[in-house]
Amino acid sequence: MERIGFIGLGIMGKPMAANLVAAGYEVTVHNRSSAAVDELVAAGATAGEGPAATAAQADVVVTMLPDSPDVEAVVLGEGGVAEGIREGSLFVDMSTISPAVSRRVHTALAERGVEAVDAPVSGGEPAARDGQLAIMAGGSEEAVARAQPIFDVLGKATTHIGPPGAGQVAKAANQLVVALNIQAVAEALLLARCAGVDPARVREALLGGFAASRVLEVHGERMLEHAFDPGFRIALHRKDLAIAQQAGRDDGAPLPATSLVASLLDALIAQGDGDRDHSAIGALYERLAGE
Amino acid sequence: MERIGFIGLGIMGKPMAANLVAAGYEVTVHNRSSAAVDELVAAGATAGEGPAATAAQADVVVTMLPDSPDVEAVVLGEGGVAEGIREGSLFVDMSTISPAVSRRVHTALAERGVEAVDAPVSGGEPAARDGQLAIMAGGSEEAVARAQPIFDVLGKATTHIGPPGAGQVAKAANQLVVALNIQAVAEALLLARCAGVDPARVREALLGGFAASRVLEVHGERMLEHAFDPGFRIALHRKDLAIAQQAGRDDGAPLPATSLVASLLDALIAQGDGDRDHSAIGALYERLAGE
Numbered sequence: 041m042e043r044i045g046f047i048g049l050g051i052m053g054k055p056m057a058a059n060l061v062a063a064g065y066e067v068t069v070h071n072r073s074s075a076a077v078d079e080l081v082a083a084g085a086t087a088g089e090g091p092a093a094t095a096a097q098a099d100v101v102v103t104m105l106p107d108s109p110d111v112e113a114v115v116l117g118e119g120g121v122a123e124g125i126r127e128g129s130l131f132v133d134m135s136t137i138s139p140a141v142s143r144r145v146h147t148a149l150a151e152r153g154v155e156a157v158d159a160p161v162s163g164g165e166p167a168a169r170d171g172q173l174a175i176m177a178g179g180s181e182e183a184v185a186r187a188q189p190i191f192d193v194l195g196k197a198t199t200h201i202g203p204p205g206a207g208q209v210a211k212a213a214n215q216l217v218v219a220l221n222i223q224a225v226a227e228a229l230l231l232a233r234c235a236g237v238d239p240a241r242v243r244e245a246l247l248g249g250f251a252a253s254r255v256l257e258v259h260g261e262r263m264l265e266h267a268f269d270p271g272f273r274i275a276l277h278r279k280d281l282a283i284a285q286q287a288g289r290d291d292g293a294p295l296p297a298t299s300l301v302a303s304l305l306d307a308l309i310a311q312g313d314g315d316r317d318h319s320a321i322g323a324l325y326e327r328l329a330g331e
Numbered sequence: 332m333e334r335i336g337f338i339g340l341g342i343m344g345k346p347m348a349a350n351l352v353a354a355g356y357e358v359t360v361h362n363r364s365s366a367a368v369d370e371l372v373a374a375g376a377t378a379g380e381g382p383a384a385t386a387a388q389a390d391v392v393v394t395m396l397p398d399s400p401d402v403e404a405v406v407l408g409e410g411g412v413a414e415g416i417r418e419g420s421l422f423v424d425m426s427t428i429s430p431a432v433s434r435r436v437h438t439a440l441a442e443r444g445v446e447a448v449d450a451p452v453s454g455g456e457p458a459a460r461d462g463q464l465a466i467m468a469g470g471s472e473e474a475v476a477r478a479q480p481i482f483d484v485l486g487k488a489t490t491h492i493g494p495p496g497a498g499q500v501a502k503a504a505n506q507l508v509v510a511l512n513i514q515a516v517a518e519a520l521l522l523a524r525c526a527g528v529d530p531a532r533v534r535e536a537l538l539g540g541f542a543a544s545r546v547l548e549v550h551g552e553r554m555l556e557h558a559f560d561p562g563f564r565i566a567l568h569r570k571d572l573a574i575a576q577q578a579g580r581d582d583g584a585p586l587p588a589t590s591l592v593a594s595l596l597d598a599l600i601a602q603g604d605g606d607r608d609h610s611a612i613g614a615l616y617e618r619l620a621g622e
Contacts, residue, residue: 213519220515228504234584253544291527
């Protein structure tokens with residue numbers, strides 16, 4: 041079994057690292073704050089002394105960080121992964137970040153004889169805890185195959201999307217579709233409410249036809265019940281849409297609907313709803329209608 | 332079995348009327364042009380002499396017409412259904428029209444002792460032919476129950492949404508969700524293409540998670556294959572979005588995303604694509620990206 045260095049023990053990273061320890065991997069962990077490190081050490085992991093030292097003790101380095109600048113700093117910054125990682129090791133970034141940054145990291149590590157895989161996930165904290173994440177991987181066939189035993193512990197399904205950065209592109213695409221499908225359901229249910237028609241009946245009827253979606257099922261029900269505890273936080277979804285928007289600008293893909301829904305998330309954040317579930321787009325629509 | 336008057340033998344109405352004849356109903360048919368009438372008569376129907384006369388010979392009058400003004404003219408205009416229909420009869424409009432017009436027709440017929448049901452459908456011509464339509468009904472419990480045996484011939488499922496007009500509201504909601512979900516898929520697949528990532532892989536990965544929808548499945552595949560023969564024509568979908576937009580204005584429901592996608596359909600129509608399938612929104616995005 042390859043030795044793992046795991047950096048980033050947040051809401052997602054902590055249960056993922058714990059699953060790797062439980063699966064019998066020798067795991068060295070690092071995190072900016074130490075409480076999560078102590079928990080993992082109690083479960084059988086080793087504490088690493090910063091990113092470079094953590095990488096030096098590992099065959100595969102996994103990162104799970106909040107955003108693109110965090111990954112750049114932890115990998116390419118002073119005392120970063122790139123300084124410690126040994127030639128022939130594998131780097132796997134499971135954060136959701138910009139495809140451009142992901143490719144930059146890939147190139148920088150390749151110069152040190154290290155292959156990189158971008159492998160963002162979907163499914164959220166419950167799926168991280170249960171090892172049921174959906175993993176979208178970008179990288180060479182060989183690199184993704186080498187990471188596969190680790191993915192098998194963390195997730196239920198891995199799709200190899202394409203070359204380095206492709207996993208991040210798929211994740212960005214996923215996040216924009218989810219946001220737009222939520223907005224669609226919000227408009228449909230608002231139209232029903234304002235017309236004096238039971239939105240629950242409308243949702244039910246729509247689930248039987250071409251309007252059916254996972255979002256209509258799950259987030260549609262949240263809207264009906266005003267159940268806006270996260271779930272997936274609006275602030276995080278806004279960050280993911282910024283990644284999609286930046287990728288669209290970088291690559292010449294105009295995304296007008298993504299821009300519109302991003303503005304609605306900005307409005308929710310401005311109104312103090314950044315920590316609510318993204319289905320609260322439905323609540324914003326009710327406010328727009330003066331309810 | 333109640334005697335049926337069926338008015339409007341277009342792409343949808345002709346196979347629907349034929350299914351009623353095949354189910355053993357005595358059906359009098361009327362259509363503006365006579366070719367479809369001749370076909371139905373050959374199948375066992377009787378030709379009616381205009382809307383009023385057709386209604387006079389029936390216990391249940393069914394209309395399947397293109398748009399709100401057509402229904403208003405055929406029902407409330409000179410020589411219309413309202414002039415011929417007998418007290419105690421049932422009127423069932425299966426066209427997709429404005430909820431406001433639907434309520435107006437309901438009120439006008441109620442004054443003549445006739446109950447009205449609005450029962451727009453989804454599923455398109457194949458479902459009309461196979462008696463597999465999804466039916467969204469608005470009207471009183473009694474009226475919808477009286478229409479149910481007819482709905483059972485024409486469709487696979489009827490949802491009673493609410494009072495008169497509620498079926499049209501549900502249909503408008505359905506049509507806006509479908510349009511927005513198509514737009515979401517178009518942006519996601521464009522982002523992938525422009526980033527040099529195989530959009531087919533992205534679609535596949537997204538089908539496994541929260542981005543999953545019938546539209547991603549069906550229209551996503553059409554976009555990948557550039558298979559833009561209808562299906563459901565852009566011009567018709569634009570008409571349905573106009574109904575949703577008007578209902579939004581009437582009832583105070585702001586629908587910014589619906590407005591945006593409606594503008595994209597306007598662009599497609601301006602570019603000569605009104606008769607292509609609505610999944611051609613994907614083609615418009617490719618043009619926006621200069622492909």
